[in-house]
Every structure is written in structure tokens, then in C-alpha cells.
Amino acid sequence: MFASLLRSPTLIADNSHRRNISRSSGWRRRVQIQAVISSGDNKSITTSPLDNKLETNGSVPRGGSKDSQVIKVKAVVTIRKKMKSNMVEDNLEYLINGVGHGIQINLISQHIDPATSCGKSVQSNVRGWLPKPSKIPYIVEYSADFTVPTDFGRPAAILITNLHAKEFHLLQIILHGFIDGPIFFPANTWIHSRNDNPLSRIIFNNQAYLPSQTPPGIKDLRREDLLSIRGGGTPQESERKSHDRIYDYATYNDLGNPDKDEKLARPLLGDHDRPYPRRCRTGRPPTRSDPMCESRIEKPHPIYVPRDETFEEIKQDTFSAGRLKALFHNLIPSLAATLSKSDIPFKCFSEIDKLYIDGVTLKDEEQRGIVENLLVGKVMKQVLSAGQRLLKYEIPAVIKGDKFSWLRDNEFARQALAGVNPVNIELLKEFPIYSKLDPAVYGPPESAITKELLEQELGGMSFEKAMEEKRLFIIDYHDMLLPFIKKMNSLHGRKAYASRTILFNTKTGVLRPIAIELSLPQMPSSPRNKRVYTQGHDGTTHWIWKLAKAHVCSNDAGIHQLVNHWLRTHACMEPYIIATHRQLSSMHPIYKLLHPHMRYTLEINALARQNLINGGGIIEASFSPGKYAMELSSAAYKNLWRFDMESLPADLIRRGMAVEDPSMPCGVKLVIDDYPYAADGLLIWSAIKEWVESYVQHFYSESDSIVTDVELQGWWSEIKFKGHYDKRNEPWWPKLDTKEDLSSILTTMIWVASGQHAAINFGQYPFGGYVPNRPTLMRKLMPQESDSDYEKFIQNPQLFFLSSLPTQLQATKVMAVQDTLSTHSPDEEYLGQVNHMHNHWINDHEILKLFSKFSDRLEEIEEIINARNKDTSLKSRTGAGVPPYELLLPLSGPGVTGRGIPNSISI
Numbered sequence: 001m002f003a004s005l006l007r008s009p010t011l012i013a014d015n016s017h018r019r020n021i022s023r024s025s026g027w028r029r030r031v032q033i034q035a036v037i038s039s040g041d042n043k044s045i046t047t048s049p050l051d052n053k054l055e056t057n058g059s060v061p062r063g064g065s066k067d068s069q070v071i072k073v074k075a076v077v078t079i080r081k082k083m084k085s086n087m088v089e090d091n092l093e094y095l096i097n098g099v100g101h102g103i104q105i106n107l108i109s110q111h112i113d114p115a116t117s118c119g120k121s122v123q124s125n126v127r128g129w130l131p132k133p134s135k136i137p138y139i140v141e142y143s144a145d146f147t148v149p150t151d152f153g154r155p156a157a158i159l160i161t162n163l164h165a166k167e168f169h170l171l172q173i174i175l176h177g178f179i180d181g182p183i184f185f186p187a188n189t190w191i192h193s194r195n196d197n198p199l200s201r202i203i204f205n206n207q208a209y210l211p212s213q214t215p216p217g218i219k220d221l222r223r224e225d226l227l228s229i230r231g232g233g234t235p236q237e238s239e240r241k242s243h244d245r246i247y248d249y250a251t252y253n254d255l256g257n258p259d260k261d262e263k264l265a266r267p268l269l270g271d272h273d274r275p276y277p278r279r280c281r282t283g284r285p286p287t288r289s290d291p292m293c294e295s296r297i298e299k300p301h302p303i304y305v306p307r308d309e310t311f312e313e314i315k316q317d318t319f320s321a322g323r324l325k326a327l328f329h330n331l332i333p334s335l336a337a338t339l340s341k342s343d344i345p346f347k348c349f350s351e352i353d354k355l356y357i358d359g360v361t362l363k364d365e366e367q368r369g370i371v372e373n374l375l376v377g378k379v380m381k382q383v384l385s386a387g388q389r390l391l392k393y394e395i396p397a398v399i400k401g402d403k404f405s406w407l408r409d410n411e412f413a414r415q416a417l418a419g420v421n422p423v424n425i426e427l428l429k430e431f432p433i434y435s436k437l438d439p440a441v442y443g444p445p446e447s448a449i450t451k452e453l454l455e456q457e458l459g460g461m462s463f464e465k466a467m468e469e470k471r472l473f474i475i476d477y478h479d480m481l482l483p484f485i486k487k488m489n490s491l492h493g494r495k496a497y498a499s500r501t502i503l504f505n506t507k508t509g510v511l512r513p514i515a516i517e518l519s520l521p522q523m524p525s526s527p528r529n530k531r532v533y534t535q536g537h538d539g540t541t542h543w544i545w546k547l548a549k550a551h552v553c554s555n556d557a558g559i560h561q562l563v564n565h566w567l568r569t570h571a572c573m574e575p576y577i578i579a580t581h582r583q584l585s586s587m588h589p590i591y592k593l594l595h596p597h598m599r600y601t602l603e604i605n606a607l608a609r610q611n612l613i614n615g616g617g618i619i620e621a622s623f624s625p626g627k628y629a630m631e632l633s634s635a636a637y638k639n640l641w642r643f644d645m646e647s648l649p650a651d652l653i654r655r656g657m658a659v660e661d662p663s664m665p666c667g668v669k670l671v672i673d674d675y676p677y678a679a680d681g682l683l684i685w686s687a688i689k690e691w692v693e694s695y696v697q698h699f700y701s702e703s704d705s706i707v708t709d710v711e712l713q714g715w716w717s718e719i720k721f722k723g724h725y726d727k728r729n730e731p732w733w734p735k736l737d738t739k740e741d742l743s744s745i746l747t748t749m750i751w752v753a754s755g756q757h758a759a760i761n762f763g764q765y766p767f768g769g770y771v772p773n774r775p776t777l778m779r780k781l782m783p784q785e786s787d788s789d790y791e792k793f794i795q796n797p798q799l800f801f802l803s804s805l806p807t808q809l810q811a812t813k814v815m816a817v818q819d820t821l822s823t824h825s826p827d828e829e830y831l832g833q834v835n836h837m838h839n840h841w842i843n844d845h846e847i848l849k850l851f852s853k854f855s856d857r858l859e860e861i862e863e864i865i866n867a868r869n870k871d872t873s874l875k876s877r878t879g880a881g882v883p884p885y886e887l888l889l890p891l892s893g894p895g896v897t898g899r900g901i902p903n904s905i906s907i
């Protein structure tokens with residue numbers, strides 16, 4: 001019904017199926033709607049009926065009565081300034097355009113106009129762009145005065161048409177003058193120019209409504225807005241334009257670039273063989289070489305994401321997006337130019353130390369100009385000197401207090417509980433250990449780790465007792481990696497194993513690794529494809545043990561990045577976000593709940609597809625799996641990922657790291673109490689759960705209200721059947737029939753976007769910034785006596801160790817990426833916080849009180865975690881040189897802080 005109002009007057013005449021707005025001229029005669037630039041007061045004024053004179057500056061409300069009283073209403077329109085715009089030029093442009101047009105605003109009532117069977121409407125043009133001064137420097141406010149009849153009812157939506165040539169960023173509109181106080185229309189959205197899209201934008205007020213509760217006057221608008229977001233009327237295959245706000249799905253068929261080089265061809269991810277979550281559709285044409293492959297768009301041109309998903313320009317100079325782009329466009333090429341001719345291994349540990357003391361000297365003169373504009377944070381310090389530029393790295397937290405901690409076994413084990421990848425350790429539940437891989441391909445399934453061998457490392461405890469007391473744990477990468485090892489090791493400079501590590505929780509409460517099994521695929525030339533290593537006490541075995549641990553760490557770094565970080569947080573969130581926009585109206589309470597947790601994720605994922613995970617990108621160049629990296633990620637999605645196990649308690653129980661215990665706050669008891677990620681994570685999890693349950697209870701009081709919510713059911717259905725299409729037939733998808741079902745699903749999603757991502761993401765530089773602690777790849781196999789260079793290892797084991805690690809260029813590249821990915825931007829929004837510009841996100845005092853309770857609980861959790869970090873009985877987070885576990889502290893300042901839980905995955 002509102003289709004006519006969504007089109008600007010000059011462009012709808014030829015659209016016969018939509019009502020021509022010019023017909024409204026009849027009702028323009030009755031009430032004056034005056035829109036002027038004004039700084040008048042906000043008082044509610046009742047005036048006498050207006051005369052019947054036709055006003056050129058506005059229209060009348062439909063349904064307005066000739067004899068009705070009117071009220072004066074002021075609309076305050078808040079717009080965010082562009083950081084890099086030319087204000088003089090823009091103001092001139094606005095003025096020129098504004099003389100006749102400006103912006104057009106329609107207020108839509110929640111009540112139906114009987115004459116038209118749609119919401120009552122008043123319309124006006126705001127002319128000119130002379131801003132009112134604002135207290136906040138980066139915003140400008142405009143105001144427009146309306147006069148509406150008293151029987152108009154409460155405005156529930158605004159249609160806004162931008163008649164200027166340029167888009168603008170609308171933060172909010174506030175209507176003053178109604179008797180029950182101001183009415184807020186939160187927007188935070190880009191309003192496209194009519195030149196780009198003739199449809200008006202629909203902005204709803206901040207009242208949350210389930211679909212069945214939608215006021216009659218805006219029912220049609222609710223539907224029309226969703227249709228527009230789904231791309232209604234736009235061919236699915238058409239290429240998206242930057243001003244579009246269309247959310248749709250596509251497979252990962254854009255990682256390769258076969259048109260550029262056949263070596264850069266990569267298989268499609270998102271089919272039966274290589275399942276994967278869906279990403280946001282861009283509609284780019286296929287490549288010439290492969291019709292199934294989407295053509296690439298390379299830096300500096302951006303990949304399409306819906307307009308409101310792009311990073312804000314505000315504070316661009318220190319903004320994470322700007323830094324990320326600078327990293328890809330300037331720093332990495334500059335590092336490569338500086339080091340490529342001498343891409344050699346580190347020869348001694350002091351060369352690594354020099355990165356923090358002296359820095360890397362970037363000598364490439366051509367790079368100087370752009371590098372001087374490089375946006376760096378606290379960690380990568382740059383110092384200008386004549387003709388040269390220094391890139392200095394900050395000392396990573398893992399070696400800040402104790403330079404040699406990484407060498408210790410207990411530190412290796414501590415990082416499995418409190419490091420950047422604390423989600424792969426499992427209780428050893430069964431013994432012997434068997435592979436689930438096909439024995440016909442991969443050989444006998446039994447592990448080479450024996451009970452006798454383990455018993456030698458248990459300090460006198462029997463193996464049975466250690467199992468009974470749940471003291472044995474495993475980090476098992478065997479089945480995930482072995483199918484890829486042959487291919488990985490065929491790549492230049494890559495030598496990896498599939499590892500298993502057994503850890504023992506001693507009676508003193510200290511976890512330590514006691515055995516490492518390194519496996520290669522079975523080949524006739526190497527029948528002993530599985531070797532088991534234990535801690536050595538002589539010079540040779542000591543260094544062998546160090547090398548075995550380094551191989552485990554490089555397995556861990558790859559699985560962390562490709563599975564736990566990229567797949568399980570970034571990639572799996574993307575379909576939830578697309579479905580939320582497509583299926584839930586912005587007035588839906590669940591949309592409002594999820595909105596802060598979707599910020600910037602599509603944009604950061606698009607940047608990653610362009611620069612990080614693409615064929616020939618930084619991940620391939622820096623991590624062991626090389627060009628097979630994303631295939632490995634797909635295999636993990638195929639074999640391991642399940643939505644119901646992404647809940648923290650369920651994941652801990654699956655891994656045997658917790659047992660069900662109804663007496664505990666989250667219903668689980670940890671097997672290792674001193675497990676910082678899990679202990680702090682359960683606090684955050686339970687706070688989110690309590691907030692979500694109270695929120696859901698508030699909006700879904702009726703027993704059948706979940707199953708009758710058509711938008712909600714469409715949302716969940718689309719997540720399963722479109723967003724995670726390749727997993728659509730899995731039996732483990734939770735049902736969505738009850739409030740409990742909904743709360744559980746939402747708690748999992750919010751946890752993944754906030755706490756889980758923070759725990760997995762922001763420790764990347766603090767732990768990975770020291771290459772020996774966490775090499776992203778290994779370049780040599782373990783030394784064996786039969787090898788020709790075994791003698792070199794015996795003569796100089798340190799050099800052998802260092803030459804097994806990433807080269808200087810590989811290491812410095814990864815350090816630069818990890819630094820940027822570990823950085824909080826200055827405009828980060830943390831869990832429990834609301835941006836001050838979004839204070840009016842919902843018109844519901846009860847919900848605001850519940851949110852305040854959630855924020856208070858997070859403050860308490862901050863104190864609890866701080867106290868834990870001072871408890872000397874917790875050896876995983878205290879002790880000489882041991883960094884505290886802060887990754888799940890809710891708040892942080894900007895930069896690389898190793899703490900802070902942003903609401904969403906934004907880096």
C-alpha cells in the first residue's frame with residue numbers, strides 16, 4: 001500500500017502498479033505542513049484550524065479533518081558528517097540542490113486512514129542545508145517544523161527521500177511536540193540519493209513489535225522494507241552497487257583468481273564435497289576461465305557489502321579498518337620489498353629480539369610516501385630517520401615478564417588452558433587412541449602412544465589411576481590434519497606432521513605435556529610414519545623435544561586460525577547476520593537484541609576474503625596448509641561443526657573438560673578448575689544467558705508466541721536451509737518452538753560474536769608475536785639419524801631449530817597481521833555498553849532496566865576476574881613471569897591490550 005510513498009514524485013509516474021503520489025495534491029489543501037530550517041522550541045502547541053490554502057512547501061495529512069485541532073511538531077534530523085568531505089563544496093552542493101528539493105519527509109501514523117486504507121501520512125520537503133550547531137563535533141542537526149492534526153495518531157514510521165545528489169548518514173530523527181513526549185526514530189543508516197535509487201527509505205520508531213502486534217498503519221511498510229532488503233525487484237544475479245542494501249547468500253567461489261594465473265584457481269566451498277557457510281552475495285560476474293568462479297575485485301577497490309555494513313569513516317586515522325587497509329596496501333608490500341631479497345631464516349634468537357629493539361628498516365624509497373601515511377597503533381612503532389623508516393614491534397605479552405617462559409613445558413600446557421587457542425584440549429576418555437580415518441588409505445588406526453610409555457611420565461602414578469582421576473588430556477590434530485599432510489608437504493618450504501599431544505595434570509595442579517606423537521601419511525618409503533617423543537634429559541633429546549613441541553604449536557596455530565577463529569566465529573556468524581536482516585524487521589525485538597552483535601562483521605569478512613584467506617593471500621603464505629588452507633577449514637566444517645556444540649557449556653562437556661552438575665550456575669562443573677578460558681567464559685556465558693532469557697520472556701509471554709511469530713520462524717528456517725545450506729539435513733539443529741529454545745539459540749549466537757571471538761582473537765599478537773612460541777609453519781621435518789644433515793643438527797641445534805621456523809619475511813608479515821587483528825579501535829563497542837548515539841534503541845523501560853542489570857553484572861564479572869588474576873593458587877594465571885588471563889575481561893581501551901569483549905566480530 002505504501003509503494004507509492006516509497007517512490008519520489010518525479011519517478012513514479014510511469015509505475016502504474018504503484019499509486020502516483022501526485023494524487024495526494026487533493027489533500028494538500030487542508031492543512032499546512034511547513035518544513036523550514038528552524039531552531040525553534042519543542043513545545044507542543046495546539047492551534048486553530050488552518051485555512052484551505054494550498055501550500056507549496058508541503059502537503060496535508062491524509063485523514064486530517066478540516067475542523068480538527070492541529071499540533072506543531074518539530075523533527076530534529078541528526079546526520080553524521082563525512083570525515084573526508086569538502087564541507088565548502090558539500091554545503092554549496094546542498095544549497096544548490098536544496099533550493100528546490102532537499103529531503104522529503106513523510107510521517108506515517110500508526111493509524112489507518114479509512115479513505116486510503118493505509119497509514120495516515122503527512123509529507124514535506126526540507127529545503128536547504130543550513131545546520132544547527134551541535135555539541136558533538138562529528139554530527140550536524142537539522143530541524144523541520146510540521147503541523148499535524150490532533151487526530152493523526154502517533155507516528156510509527158518516517159519515509160525519507162534524499163533529493164540531493166549525494167548520500168548522507170542519518171543517525172536519528174526525533175519528533176518533538178507530541179503530548180506524550182518525544183518520539184525517537186533511531187536510524188544509523190545511509191540514505192541513498194534518489195539518483196541512485198528512487199525508493200524512499202523507511203525508518204521505524206523505536207517501539208519493538210512482534211509481527212502480530214504491528215500497528216495497522218505500518219503493516220505494509222514492515223513488509224515492504226523486508227522485501228527491499230531481500231533485493232525484491234533486483235535480479236539475484238545482478239552485480240550489487242555500493243549504495244545497495246541487499247542481503248543475500250552466495251557460496252565461497254570468490255577466493256581464487258584463475259583469470260590471473262591458473263595457480264591461483266581455488267575450489268568452490270559450499271557444496272556436498274566441500275561444505276561451507278554462505279557469505280554475502282556481491283553478484284560479480286563469473287571469471288572467464290571458470291563459470292563457477294566469481295571474478296575477483298582487488299584492492300584498493302572494495303568488495304560489496306550492504307551500505308550500512310561498511311566501516312564508519314569517523315576517526316578513520318586510528319580506525320581498525322583504516323589500519324587493516326593500510327596493512328594490506330602499504331605495509332605488507334613494503335616489508336616484502338625490504339626483505340624479499342634476503343628472505344632467510346633467523347640465524348640466532350637475538351635477530352628476533354632485534355625486531356622489538358631495533359625494528360625492521362624499510363629501505364624502499366618508493367614506499368616512503370605511502371608508508372608515512374601508514375596508520376599504526378601502539379604495537380608497531382615507527383620512527384622516521386633520514387632516508388629510512390623503522391618498523392618496531394612491541395614485545396609480546398608472552399615473553400614480556402619472562403623471556404624464556406616459552407621454553408618451559410608448563411607454559412606450553414598453560415597456553416592450552418589460557419592461551420589464544422584454549423578450545424582444543426580434551427579429556428582423554430578412551431585408550432588406546434584410535435583414528436577414525438579410513439585404514440585402507442591411512443594405515444592402521446591405532447596410535448603409537450602406549451600405556452607403558454605414558455606411565456613412565458606419571459611420576460609413579462599408575463595409568464589406570466590417572467585415567468580414573470581424569471588427569472590425562474589430549475590435543476588431537478591427527479584426523480583433522482593427516483588427510484592434508486602429503487599435499488602440504490609437497491609445497492615449497494613446508495614440512496608438517498599431524499600431531500597428538502598427551503598432557504598430565506599433576507597432583508600439584510600443574511598441567512604438563514608428557515608425550516607427543518607426530519604422524520606422516522603411510523608410505524612404502526617410510527613405514528614408521530608415527531613417532532612418539534617424550535621430554536628428553538640429554539642434549540639431543542632435549543632439542544628433539546623442543547622441535548616436537550614447535551611442530552605441535554604450528555598445528556595449533558593453523559587450526560586456531562582456520563577453524564576456531566575464521567570458520568567458527570567469522571564465517572559462521574555471517575549467515576546469522578544475513579538472515580536477521582532479511583527476515584526480521586528492524587522493529588522486531590529479536591532484531592533489536594541482535595543488532596549490536598552484527599556490527600562490521602560482513603565488512604571485515606569481505607576484507608578477509610580479499611586479502612587474507614584468498615588464493616595467494618596472507619594466510620596461505622604464512623600458515624602450514626598453504627593453498628589447501630580453506631579446504632582444511634571446509635573439512636572441519638564438514639566433520640566437526642555443529643550449531644548445538646557452539647554453546648560454551650556444551651562444548652566443554654563434549655570435550656570432557658566439564659561434567660553436568662545442576663548445582664552449578666551454568667549447570668556444569670569444570671574438570672580442571674584452573675582453566676581460565678572456561679572459568680571466565682562461563683561467567684560471561686551466564687550473564688548473556690540471563691539477559692537473553694529475561695529479554696525473550698518479556699516479549700514472548702504467550703505460550704504459542706514463538707511458533708506463531710512468522711518472521712522468527714522464517715529467520716531460523718533461513719539460517720538452516722540457506723545460510724548453512726550444506727548442513728541443512730543435520731539432525732542436531734535445535735528446534736525453535738519455545739522461549740527456552742529461542743533463548744538458547746540467541747545466547748549461543750551472542751556468545752560466539754562476543755566472548756568466544758574475543759578469547760580467540762585478541763591474544764593473537766600477545767601469544768603469536770614471538771615466533772618461536774607459536775610458529776605458523778615449520779620448514780623442516782624432525783631430525784633423524786639417517787638424515788644427511790643430522791650432523792648439522794648435532795653441531796648446532798639452535799640453528800636447526802631456527803631454520804625450521806618461518807623465515808624473517810614470513811614471520812614479520814604474520815606479526816604485522818596479528819598486531820592489527822589484535823587491535824581494538826577507538827570506537828569499539830563492548831559487551832554491556834550502548835553507543836551514546838544509540839541510547840534510544842528501544843522504547844521499553846523494562847528492557848532498559850534489564851539491560852542495565854546485564855551491564856552491572858559484567859562490571860561484577862570484571863572484578864571477579866581481576867581477583868582471580870591475583871589468586872596465587874591459580875597457577876594458570878599467576879606466578880613468576882606468568883601473564884594474567886585478561887582476554888575475557890569485558891572492557892578495554894583502544895589498541896593491543898589483550899583484553900576487552902566487543903559486542904561483535906569487527907576485526
Ligand SMILES: [Fe+2]
Binds near residue numbers: 565757821907
Ligand atoms: Fe577476528
